[in-house]
Structure formats: structure tokens, C-alpha cells
Amino acid sequence: MKPSKGPMAVSTRVTLLGAALRAARERASWGLNELARKIGVRPARLSGWELGLRAAPEIDVAYILGTLGVDGDDKRRILALARMTASEVVILGRHHDYDRYAMLADCGTTATSVADWNPLFIPDLVQNDDYARETLIAAGRTEAEVHFVGELGAEHRELIQSKPFTAYIGEAAFAHMTGSFATVSRQFGFLASLAAPISSVRVRVVPTGTDRNPGLMGPFTRYDTNSGPVVHLPSHGAAVFMPDDGNYSDVLEELDNVALSTTDSRALMDKYAAKHRVSLRRSA
Template structure:
């Protein structure tokens, strides 16, 4: 059974929670002992450390005082607390943006490595403008909303410059879909070829006709971070969910490696993409 839930808080709350837990454990103080000293229920303290609830800055300051956390470490954790209460850039651009989109983009921007598998579509960080517009407009949103979401999706591509590694595992079917029509698809495929030249980007294509593999269960994204545990994100038609359980995340990591083992060589990928472009041009 999957251990998943919809995001209900900014990802920065997880970073704050991890810092609070590390501070408490560095003083060898248990949750119940801290609860007794501070007069806060241990259940609430646990929620704060997990990042599922967000404490006020003054509550964080009180905990740090109780733990005798001072100097640079205190300043760092208080800064995390202050930032956790601030709206992120998407909330400023789209105040009514869905919470799942807001949370995912925040995770995406704070990740160090991302591995994404999609059997049928080009992943968002690799989408060209016309391809993205066609995908966004497919559920008949009004023009203004489409324009806003397109702006967000194009801005998301900047993440590629900050990641130490981005691996995209794509099914061959994604290359052969005609999202947005032949011209848009040609532009998309040419964009893929250009992006493969980036040193930190690894684009792999799994050919049609392979035997059963774990990727046939659907698309997913694995996100790794500097100080937080890795998570898995997966989307469905009207929403998205996350997996936080360490063992299950490890299973998805194994699945990604299994999918990658079926992918074409870099040379064959380039040949296939050019072949599909030629077919679209005829």
C-alpha cells in the first residue's frame, strides 16, 4: 500500500522541521521532555518536526532558547522560520494557484537532483513553448489562465541551471505524439536535441516494444535534496500526490534504474529524434 498524501504545506516547512529535529537531537532531548519544558503538546512538536504544521517564528525562537541553540545556527533556523511563512514566487504570480502546484514547484526549485519518468509526454522542464501551451490548454481553460500557466511552466525551466543532475526517462511514444500539431512537435523535438547538450542533463528514451517494466505503472518524479529526505511525486488527471516513506521512495529509485537500463544509447536517441522529425516534416 502506498504511503502518500496530497501536499498541505509549503516544502520549506519540511526544511524547518528537519532543522528543529536536528537541533533537539543534538541536545539529546526527547519530544516528551521538550513538550514538558515548553508546555506544548508532544503531538504538535512532532507535527512541526515533520513539516506538516508550521510553527510561528516566536515559537521557534522559544524552542531554540530552551535548547540553548545560539549564534549562527540559531540565526539560520530563525531565517528558515521567517521564510517558511512567506509566499513563494508562484503565489505572487498566481495568487489562486492550486496548492499541489505551488508545493511541487517549491520542491522542484529546492531539489539538487531530479529524475523523471514519463511514458507518454515530454516532462514539463523539457517542454517547448508551443508544446506546453497545447498541453495546458487541453482541458479548455480560458486564455488568461493558459497564459499564466504557460509563463509559470517556462519559468520552471530555469531550474535546470541549478540542478547538479536532471535525468529524464521518456517513452518513445512521447516523441511520436503530435501535441500541438506537427510544427509544434518538431520544435519540441529540436528543443530536446539542444537540451541534451547541457552537461547536467541526461535524456534517455525507452523504445516501444520492450518487455514489462515498472515504468508501465505510470509517470513519476524522484526529487533529491541537500538536507531533506528524497520524495516521489506523481500526477493523475486532476491532481497529484507525494510519497515520503523511505522504503517506498527507494523502490521508485530502483524502478528508475530499471527503466534507464532499457533506454537507447545517446547516439541512438539522437538518431530516433531526427527520424521522428523527418517523419513530421513529410
């Protein structure tokens, strides 16, 4: 199945602001009509803000957050979005900082489908909790950070895996797996469960030796939303959220052409899991 390019978002900032407002409302268990009445706007206007069809003014954003009881880091983060003028959103900080994960969780709330690509590592979105924890520890995070960010990551993964989601993984990722033998074994089992025919998740492996393709330029995640696609570009020191003018949907189309089928991908993962079990027995 080829990914749909869809309409280009007018402003990724507006899309992300709307996603953050909707996620905050849903976390507070407020209905859209109920909140609209409380803040004195028509439900259609509030819906337009949440869908990213138009930007919510900063004063209204502050009122919404106060009404919903949003404070601390989330209030700071969402108000900063309301004040921005650029279309793209850049979040400075390490890969697993709170603001990045919170923004990703907001994207997941409003996404209608998601596609993820990582040529070298097991993508965050298809890690199980144990593997994600050991990855954070290997990255040098403290126990408090691991617990705090781990909960956000688990919420994001659970949300994404309930939607139409395709994960493209480079075969090289299986040579770079981090963690104890037991954790890696469980991660292989988790990937196999995601790749099951009844799952809404499609796991496609791009085999080593595949001809050069644009996906080799680096990992990314594309969230399709009602107001247009949002692309997340991860790096160690910053995260970039930007609209997709068709470039990334073209990359996904090329990956779709070169990746193994879901059945062949699962068979290849089973082979790596078997090699891992052999290594475990030899080291025992």
C-alpha cells in the first residue's frame, strides 16, 4: 500500500498547537461543546483550533489551559507554541527530553495514520517497555529520567500502535540492538507480535544490500493529520517538526518498493531471533 501524500499543512506550528489543545482537553476529560461553552466560543471555532485549521490566539490558549487546569511544563510548552511565528517547530534538547515526547504524544493523538523509518536502530515506536528502558539507561539517563520519560514513551507507543501504522526498519538495526539477552529476546517477540496478520501495525524490513534510496539520509516519522502531514526529524540535540510538501511521502513510496513484505520481514526477524538464542546458549 502506497502512502498518501495528502494536503500540505499551512503551518506545522498551528497543527501542533491544535493537537496539544485537543490532547490537553481529552486528558482533562472535557467534551468539546462543554469547553466551548465555558470559554465563550462556538464549538466550530474551538474545533477549528484543535484541527489546526486556524491558529488559536495566545489569550484564548491561556484561557483554555487555565480552564483545563494545565500547568507546569505542559503550560509552558503549549503557550510557547501559541507565541511562535515560524511554520516549522524546532525543539532543542536531547533525544529523550520531555518536550519532544510530549509533542510526539500530541501528534499521535490527532494522527489518522503514521509511518516511521529508521535505517540503523529499532524505532522508538516499536520498542517494548523493557527495551525502551534499557535504551534510555544505555544513553546515560538517570533513574528519575527513565521513569518520567518512559511513561510518556509508553503512552505514545500504545496510542500509535492502535492506528494504521507502518514501521520500516533497516536490517542493520538488528545488529545494533541494545540491552540484556533477555530484553533483546522479548523485543524480538514483541516485533513478531506486531507483525502478526491481525495487527494494525505493518512491520517492513529493508534488507541490507538494497540499492541506494533516499531513506538512507536518515530516520523520520510522518504523522497524517486532518490539517496535513507533519514530519518529525529526530537528532541528538534537537527535534524538527515540519510540513511535508511531498518529499517524505516520496521517500515512503520508495521504501515501500524496496522493503520486504510483512511475511518475509517476519521470517527475516525470526532468523535474527534464532541467531540471538544460539548466542545466548553459547554464552550460558
